[in-house]
Amino acid sequence: MTLTLYNTLTRRQESFQTVEPGKVKMYCCGVTVYDYCHLGHARSYIVWDTIRRYLQWRGYQVHYIQNFTDIDDKILNRAREQGSTMEAVANRFIDAYFEDIRRLNVMDADEYPRATENIPAIIELIDALEEKDYAYAVGGDVYYRVERFPAYGKLSGQQLDQKQAGASGRVDSEDSEAKKQHPFDFALWKAAKPGEPAWDSPWGKGRPGWHIECSAMIRETLGTTIDIHGGGRDLINPHHENEIAQSEAATNQPLARYWMHNGMVMVDGAKMSKSLGNFITIRELLDGVGAHSHGPVDPMAVRLFVLQAHYRKPLDFTEQAIATASAQWKTLKEGLLFGYVHGEKLAFAHHVHQLDKGLIQEFETSGDDDFNFSKSLAVLFELSKKLQREGNLLVHEGKTETPPVELQKEWYTLVTLAQVLGLEAKQEVETPQSHGISDAEIEAFIQKRQDARKAKNFAEADRIRNELQAKGIILIDSREGSKWHRN
CATH class of the missing domain: 3.40.50.620 (HUPs)
Structure with a gap:
């Protein structure tokens, strides 16, 4: 197309x-x-x-x-x-x-x-x-x-x-x-x-x-x-x-x-302006401060909220709309973390990075139509809900309906397409440890990640970043390259 x-x-x-x-x-x-x-x-x-x-x-x-x-x-x-x-x-x-x-x-x-x-x-x-x-x-x-x-x-x-x-x-x-x-x-x-x-x-x-x-x-x-x-x-x-x-x-x-x-952003149907008292800064929204705050909002929920409307149309910010986006992000996040949570039990192969061509075509059909990412998101939600369901089956019944090799393909597809939209889930690790990994090994990981990004293998790049995070290594991307520090 x-x-x-x-x-x-x-x-x-x-x-x-x-x-x-x-x-x-x-x-x-x-x-x-x-x-x-x-x-x-x-x-x-x-x-x-x-x-x-x-x-x-x-x-x-x-x-x-x-x-x-x-x-x-x-x-x-x-x-x-x-x-x-x-x-x-x-x-x-x-x-x-x-x-x-x-x-x-x-x-x-x-x-x-x-x-x-x-x-x-x-x-x-x-x-x-x-x-x-x-x-x-x-x-x-x-x-x-x-x-x-x-x-x-x-x-x-x-x-x-x-x-x-x-x-x-x-x-x-x-x-x-x-x-x-x-x-x-x-x-x-x-x-x-x-x-x-x-x-x-x-x-x-x-x-x-x-x-x-x-x-x-x-x-x-x-x-x-x-x-x-x-x-x-x-x-x-x-x-x-x-x-x-x-x-x-x-x-x-x-x-x-x-x-x-x-398009412009509205707040409860009215134009946002300081004179109307409905002016909301990014940091007020994310940190949960200010007159309109109902608690901190995940940055990815804000990004999801923005992408759910076509870019040329007005976007109305309401308490209900951001609450809905926050709930939807939880579903999407669970799908994005599926491989990290269940991959070992399902014997996911780290060297396999196959993508579902049919879902990619569906994703691109919407994107090619004047960047209609609101429709592209439907592909991500479909995958997330399936992976969420399969994860529940694995936890409660010890097995999945879909063969692991297919689940791995669907998970990689989800992570890759979400990365295209800038939607990323951080792997939550309770006790990160950086013991046993040297500076040279960290740099080698970073180089592999850069190679993966250049090859548009975003799932592998994301996996490497999360593996480093699990070891207590925090990456910060910038124009000059990736910098890191030990947590």
């Missing part, structure tokens, strides 16, 4: 054809780092992480970039409130981002460019737009001339006379509005203000506008045209619209072949 996905730009589902065969250049708009990440961030980055994992499973080499906006009015305001600096605030919440998002088993991006680290590239892009008469300077500010770009509005489907000011939540000052030639012209460069960070530029000291950052960082890290540009639906207008205008005016090439957007 051919992989197809919904393209916001064309408003239809299309076959996936990459710029370079077998390779995917993928960019996702990252967070503005002035506060802790919330449920909306959790949904977005779980979605793009799972799509990335699935593309890798389907054989693509994925280069995934996610930026950090580390210069912005919101960050500067937070620094003033706390008597701190922009850099200190940004670094604090970048660290918090990694703490929170890694708990949800979201893999690190290949690169995390920051706006402040790409000032020369930003200035170069603005300069190119000014040379082509798509930008104009006024009193140290530089604005993009929207009327100069005839295709402006093609992503959102809104013409200039239909657009609404302030859609981004970043409203310009009255002084800025007076400088504009058109109400929807937007800032590419902002003149320096007293006490704020600033960089030298051809237009005087200042700092970049929000939209230009992503255009410049995409060009620096991935090139002129990428395959997938992702983000939340709230970024379509005006952020992504403005990215298209900037990049395509400068290069005369499409910025992205496919524009993908995840």
Whole structure:
């Protein structure tokens, strides 16, 4: 089956054809780092992480970039409130981002460019737009001339006379509005203000506008045209619209072949917002603290909750919904641990890694249909419930209905496909012991695991990790490789 996905730009589902065969250049708009990440961030980055994992499973080499906006009015305001600096605030919440998002088993991006680290590239892009008469300077500010770009509005489907000011939540000052030639012209460069960070530029000291950052960082890290540009639906207008205008005016090439957007998170049917008092951070949810808490929630239950809705649809967070996801995770977890709990009694062979081709095809049929992981999960639940039932028979009757060789195949299939969705169960060991295993032996285990991951043998990689865990060795995966420590 051919992989197809919904393209916001064309408003239809299309076959996936990459710029370079077998390779995917993928960019996702990252967070503005002035506060802790919330449920909306959790949904977005779980979605793009799972799509990335699935593309890798389907054989693509994925280069995934996610930026950090580390210069912005919101960050500067937070620094003033706390008597701190922009850099200190940004670094604090970048660290918090990694703490929170890694708990949800979201893999690190290949690169995390920051706006402040790409000032020369930003200035170069603005300069190119000014040379082509798509930008104009006024009193140290530089604005993009929207009327100069005839295709402006093609992503959102809104013409200039239909657009609404302030859609981004970043409203310009009255002084800025007076400088504009058109109400929807937007800032590419902002003149320096007293006490704020600033960089030298051809237009005087200042700092970049929000939209230009992503255009410049995409060009620096991935090139002129990428395959997938992702983000939340709230970024379509005006952020992504403005990215298209900037990049395509400068290069005369499409910025992205496919524009993908995840749906918003609701809380009990209402939009999540601080003003409504229903704002929930990732750490509040996982740690069981805050006004809406009913106790800690397993990170894998949160991931499962997110994946049970199609990524483009709204996701309503309710107490009942998260309780249901938690119960379902217990079932899935029992299936994922089946081989560790019963494998020895059933004489599972460690060298056998067969997968059920029929179930894999069923899993991929859903995944290839615009990443419909909610349907792919049905395959995992079917396997989990069967393994749960067979485990109960083994405990109470001493035997299973299904031959052990078939159960081993089904278990490996479950573990492998769950790994594609980023759903992993940790083997619970009461008394981990690391005695008798040397550093050299640990490194050898890690190398075998890396080889298994490269070969997409996720079940074997998972088995090795859990074997090390049973010996009291904790693995931590990062971009630089796997690090370990003794428990």
